[in-house]
Amino acid sequence: MIELLSVSKYYHTRRGARLVLDKVSLRLERGRHLGILGRNGAGKSTLIRLLSGAELPSSGRIHRGMSVSWPLAFTGAFQPHLTGIDNLKFVCRVYGVAWKPLLPFIEQFTELGLYLHEPVIHYSSGMMMRLAFALSMAIEFDCFLIDEGLAVGDARFGHRCHVELFEKRKDRSFILVSHDPGIVRAYCQDACVLHEGRLLHFDHLEEAYAFYDSTMQPAATVQFD
Amino acid sequence: MRSLAIQRRVIWALMMREVITRFGRENIGVLWLFAEPMMFTLGVATLWNAAGFNHGSNLPIVAFAITGYSSVLMWRNTVGRCTGAVQGNANLLYHRNVRVIDVFISRILLEMTGATASFIVLLFVFWGIGWIKAPDDMLLVAAGWLMLAWFGAALAMLVGAATTYSEIIERLWHPTAYLLFPLSGAAFMVDWLPAAMQRVVLLLPMVHGVELMREGYFGRIVRTHYDMGYMASVNLGLTILGLLLLRDASRRVGSK
Numbered sequence: 001m002i003e004l005l006s007v008s009k010y011y012h013t014r015r016g017a018r019l020v021l022d023k024v025s026l027r028l029e030r031g032r033h034l035g036i037l038g039r040n041g042a043g044k045s046t047l048i049r050l051l052s053g054a055e056l057p058s059s060g061r062i063h064r065g066m067s068v069s070w071p072l073a074f075t076g077a078f079q080p081h082l083t084g085i086d087n088l089k090f091v092c093r094v095y096g097v098a099w100k101p102l103l104p105f106i107e108q109f110t111e112l113g114l115y116l117h118e119p120v121i122h123y124s125s126g127m128m129m130r131l132a133f134a135l136s137m138a139i140e141f142d143c144f145l146i147d148e149g150l151a152v153g154d155a156r157f158g159h160r161c162h163v164e165l166f167e168k169r170k171d172r173s174f175i176l177v178s179h180d181p182g183i184v185r186a187y188c189q190d191a192c193v194l195h196e197g198r199l200l201h202f203d204h205l206e207e208a209y210a211f212y213d214s215t216m217q218p219a220a221t222v223q224f225d
Numbered sequence: 226m227r228s229l230a231i232q233r234r235v236i237w238a239l240m241m242r243e244v245i246t247r248f249g250r251e252n253i254g255v256l257w258l259f260a261e262p263m264m265f266t267l268g269v270a271t272l273w274n275a276a277g278f279n280h281g282s283n284l285p286i287v288a289f290a291i292t293g294y295s296s297v298l299m300w301r302n303t304v305g306r307c308t309g310a311v312q313g314n315a316n317l318l319y320h321r322n323v324r325v326i327d328v329f330i331s332r333i334l335l336e337m338t339g340a341t342a343s344f345i346v347l348l349f350v351f352w353g354i355g356w357i358k359a360p361d362d363m364l365l366v367a368a369g370w371l372m373l374a375w376f377g378a379a380l381a382m383l384v385g386a387a388t389t390y391s392e393i394i395e396r397l398w399h400p401t402a403y404l405l406f407p408l409s410g411a412a413f414m415v416d417w418l419p420a421a422m423q424r425v426v427l428l429l430p431m432v433h434g435v436e437l438m439r440e441g442y443f444g445r446i447v448r449t450h451y452d453m454g455y456m457a458s459v460n461l462g463l464t465i466l467g468l469l470l471l472r473d474a475s476r477r478v479g480s481k
Contacts, residue, residue: 054478070319094238
């Protein structure tokens with residue numbers, strides 16, 4: 001189980017402190033798939049950073065009763081001058097996993113061939129994405145954090161990601177953060193909406209989509225207390 | 226709760242990553258870790274030797290330069306490597322096991338490994354070709370070295386953490402390091418100075434460490450001035466301050 005208790009996050013800007021997340025609470029049981037919908041700038045990435053532990057909340061508590069992945073297919077932690085294999089070794093060392101047994105999977109999944117032995121600085125964004133996704137699958141977690149952008153890559157890659165994640169690992173928990181209700185509809189049993197720093201919970205999925213739709217209207221017509 | 230085993234693994238992973246990033250696999254690769262500081266020390270030893278830079282004392286100049294310049298590497302390079310270390314590695318923190326302090330420890334360890342290896346190799350080489358004598362008291366040299374390592378590590382955490390608050394700190398560090406070098410005891414023995422000057426330079430903790438190392442190396446032919454109680458107190462103070470600031474800096478990651 002993962003639990004956020006009244007978590008707030010401020011960022012210091014030149015115009016003073018800015019509240020990005022306002023007393024956010026959520027609870028995720030093992031095996032549940034939670035979608036979090038939010039417009040651009042709603043605080044989705046901040047929430048992912050807090051969930052993954054990359055940043056700490058300004059106030060409130062985060063309780064992690066299961067292992068939580070880094071954001072899926074995240075390429076930001078790659079060191080450009082390391083090869084694909086080096087990056088695999090690094091991740092394996094950090095998580096205490098032997099890298100050699102994983103090599104066949106990485107080779108087969110990324111289809112990078114000899115490029116696995118080249119510095120990732122020479123990779124195209126598609127190659128980066130394949131390596132990043134393969135590394136995410138190399139380490140087993142109870143809960144996967146999925147930031148949008150899974151749609152990147154061609155149809156063949158998209159299908160293989162789908163198989164690895166939503167078929168082979170469907171017993172795990174997911175937190176999927178997106179601005180696209182279609183993705184949440186396809187993969188999640190529960191949905192919340194992140195709006196103006198607050199996380200709103202709904203008993204029924206359709207209510208969440210309806211509310212999210214209303215936030216997408218031009219500002220003048222949006223009404224809520 | 227996080228076990229020591231995880232932390233050791235993470236630090237090792239960070240060190241390997243850093244080694245490959247900095248030195249690559251081309252030519253001598255990881256050997257640059259100590260070849261680089263060695264070239265600095267050799268250069269300084271050659272210059273001082275050519276200039277007859279021993280203030281009229283009878284100390285063997287090569288051994289004097291090696292003990293002196295190697296000690297500077299311990300604090301100057303270690304701090305230099307930790308400035309901006311938090312911002313530069315913020316993305317690694319997405320891995321739950323990696324913490325800001327691990328990034329610092331790995332960089333500090335790597336720098337010290339390089340400086341220590343360079344020091345030992347140089348001593349062996351020059352001892353092998355008969356240019357210098359073996360140390361008078363190996364334990365004292367090691368003690369001085371360890372005290373300098375502690376000082377360097379504490380200062381690196383403090384200055385490195387401070388650079389996350391303002392880039393000005395990094396800009397200020399460069400001239401500070403440059404100005405501290407001639408005062409650090411690397412290029413003189415405290416005993417050569419007038420009494421008033423002695424009191425001033427002995428405020429600097431690294432001077433005590435270098436003096437201890439030189440007493441260990443040269444034995445009775447030098448008169449040394451040091452107070453290990455003073456150096457340990459300053460080191461301890463810097464360590465506590467450094468850890469506190471680092472803890473606060475870790476909380477601010479990403480908050481700019």
